[in-house]
Amino acid sequence: MASEGSGEEGMVSEVMVVKGVEVKVGVTRIRDGDGFVGTVVYLGPVASAKDAMEVYAGVVWDDATRGKHDGSVICRRTNRLVRHFSSPTATGGSFLRLPKMDVGVALDTDLMRTRYVPTDAPLVAPHNILPNVARTVRGHDKPIELLGELQIRGRQQLGEIDDIMLRSLGIARPASQQQMQPYQHLKEVDLAGNLLCDWKDVLTILRQFPNLTNFSVSANRIRDIDTHNNIRHTIHPNEFPKMTVLNLNDCHIGSFQTVHRIAEAMPNLEQLCVAHSNLSDMADYFDSQRLLLSSSGSALFQHLTLLDCSDCHLSSWAGQVQCLGSLPSLKILILNENPITDVESSTNTTTNSNANENVTWFPSLDWLHLSTTSIQSWSSFRHLASLPALTSLHVRNISLTSRMGTGEARALVIA
Secondary structure: OOOOOOOOOOOOEOEEEEOOEEEEOOOOEEEOOOOOEEEEEEEEOOOOOOOOOOOEEEEEEOOOOOOOEOOEEEOOOOOOEEEOOOOOOOOOEEEEEHHHOEOOEEEOHHHHHHHOOOOOOOOOOHHHEEEEEEEOOOOOEEEEEOOOHHHHHHOOOOOOOOEEEOOOOOEEEEOOHHHHHHHOOOOEEEOOOOOOOOHHHHHHHHHHOOOOOEEEOOOOOOOOOOOOOOOOOOOOOOOOOOOOEEEOOOOOOOOHHHHHHHHHHOOOOOEEEOOOOOOOOHHHHOOOOOOOEOOOOOEOOOOOOEEEOOOOOOOOOOOOHHHHHHOOOOOEEEOOOOOOOOOOHHHOOEEEOOOOEEEOOOOOOOEEEOOOOOOOOOHHHHHHOOOOOOOEEEOOOOHHHOOOOHHHHHHHHHO
């Protein structure tokens, strides 16, 4: 990244191996000892450092209060401002020495056993008493009992349980296929809030659990699926037929193309959460009849019953949301926190010119969430009356009802 003031950039790198792990600028996620998480945005020398040749990592933290600067420093040699990277806030950036970087851990057997210990491991509460105590309001210490520890462990053995939860453990990459071989029976895996940042690693993990039906990588910045043809990086049609529930909330997805690729690879998906993404290009992936088709021409998302598109940059009902109306099984649609201003009357039955038959939009939609949107007219709710299966509408925190009580708002919506 160019410098301001000195005109010198130094030996700046885009990719570097740190502690045996490939670190990519703008991609790799790291953490510190206090649990703060950030993205590496710079690899190179720092103008204010004593050693002009030492390589640092410039980090933009998710929590803007964690850093010390915005990516700029005063050059030790010229006393001029040098910008190595840009942080969105004045205190969102830091420079870290490479040996101090925590690049996370692999999803391996050792990590899994820290959460699901074997039955013969030392007891946490010998004689049913935990080593910690509780302080009473009178200042006395009271022992804490834990009963049935062995019975609980017996129900949490990795060889027998179907689902595991490994949230916020700093998981940044998969382990080898051989290490995961004993756990191929798992059906549900929750990896929310870790350091995964590349679909290549996510797909590797998915392939290591062939019986997986429920998978969550929410709050991992994995962004969009690559479109190149590297077989390890891309996702293939019908590759995961057993998958029924997928949580991609807050994964920084920037295009509906990723959703389209998922629909092709997971033909039996029933629930999909992609909140806090940018799906404003949604209409580009539906045909003229508002159908979402695979590369072979077959209709996708035929079994999808729940779709969460909260905060997905959707502003037009007719131009974007209406595309979802062709999904035959969709029962719950969550559109909270989108700048939708109106629900147009295009929700009515229309004619399919190719098949010469009537098409009913949202034929199975039962629950619709439109809270914290920008709907400005009561006529929008009258248009929703044309949806044949709608029984529940959620519209909290909109300007139309801001000065009304809950009962009054409900009565007007029903009316």
